[in-house]
Amino acid sequence: MLKRLFKRGPEPQCAVLMVCMGNICRSPMAEAVLRGKLEQAGLAGRVRVDSAGTLGHHRGAAPDRRAVAQAARRGWQLEGQKARPVADADFERFDLLLAMDAGNLADLQKRCPPALAERLGLLLDHAPWLGEREVPDPYYGAVAGFDHALDLIEPACDGLLAVLRRRLGTTG
Numbered sequence: 001m002l003k004r005l006f007k008r009g010p011e012p013q014c015a016v017l018m019v020c021m022g023n024i025c026r027s028p029m030a031e032a033v034l035r036g037k038l039e040q041a042g043l044a045g046r047v048r049v050d051s052a053g054t055l056g057h058h059r060g061a062a063p064d065r066r067a068v069a070q071a072a073r074r075g076w077q078l079e080g081q082k083a084r085p086v087a088d089a090d091f092e093r094f095d096l097l098l099a100m101d102a103g104n105l106a107d108l109q110k111r112c113p114p115a116l117a118e119r120l121g122l123l124l125d126h127a128p129w130l131g132e133r134e135v136p137d138p139y140y141g142a143v144a145g146f147d148h149a150l151d152l153i154e155p156a157c158d159g160l161l162a163v164l165r166r167r168l169g170t171t172g
Contacts, residue, residue, distance in 0.1 A: 013168060014161070015048040017094040018123065019104055023053030023083035026100040026135050026149055030123055032076040032156045033150070041161060046168055049095070054107040056085035061127040064139065070146040091116045098123040099161075101134035124152060127160030129171075 018030035031051035038044045062068075063078045071078050090097065091112050097120050099105035124133050127161050135152045138145030 006133045009076065013046050014096070014164065015050070016053050016096045016098065017086075018049070018051040018098055019086060019108060019136065020100040020135075021053055021055055021104055022049075023051055023085070024058045024061055024064045025067045025090055025139050025146070026137065026153070027051035027053065028078050028081045029067050029071050029076065029146075029150060030098070030100065030135075030153045030157065031081065032071055034160065035152050036076050037115045037161050038164075040117070041165070041170075043164065043170065048126045050164060051081070052086040054086055054097075054104045058083040058159050059085060064146075066138070066143050066146050070143065070150060074150060076150075085099055086111070091119065093129070095119060096115075096121065098126075101137070111118060123156045123160070125164065127152070127156040128159075130155060 016034060018027040018034070020027040021147050028051050029051050032082065035044070035049045038047050038049065039134055061083045063083070068078045071152050086108065088111070097108055099108055099120070099122055105120060107140070109117065112120055122133055124130060124135060130152060132152060138149050
């Protein structure tokens with residue numbers, strides 16, 4: 001599936017959108033983790049990464065302070081991110097739109113033009129060895145929920161990075 005979606009020509013060659021409900025917890029953390037892993041792998045200029053929410057309640061807000069703090073403890077930077085809702089144009093602009101859970105994936109599927117449906121998926125599909133399909137929403141819970149979300153996001157981004165490397169023709 002991914003091979004057909006990759007663009008030829010000027011960089012970046014691929015664009016990934018991480019999606020959760022409000023775009024203040026899980027998807028900003030996933031954006032930061034993937035962006036950091038791409039940078040470490042020397043692929044930052046070849047893959048564009050962004051995040052958005054299926055709802056616009058937090059439009060313009062910075063990520064949740066707990067998400068920022070827990071991500072920073074692991075070396076992931078969320079500074080400069082601002083919440084935004086998924087736009088209709090995102091289905092064209094992004095090669096992959098990866099939801100954090102089935103509910104947000106269903107919301108994306110309702111809005112996505114049928115011809116672009118293959119671009120949609122769950123982030124945790126890239127880490128089947130975890131035995132989980134969804135990144136739980138930590139917003140209404142304790143700080144430990146943010147760590148658990150990162151415990152799932154990090155290996156999923158490793159799995160996604162491996163797919164991106166193969167499709168971009170790089171090793172590492």
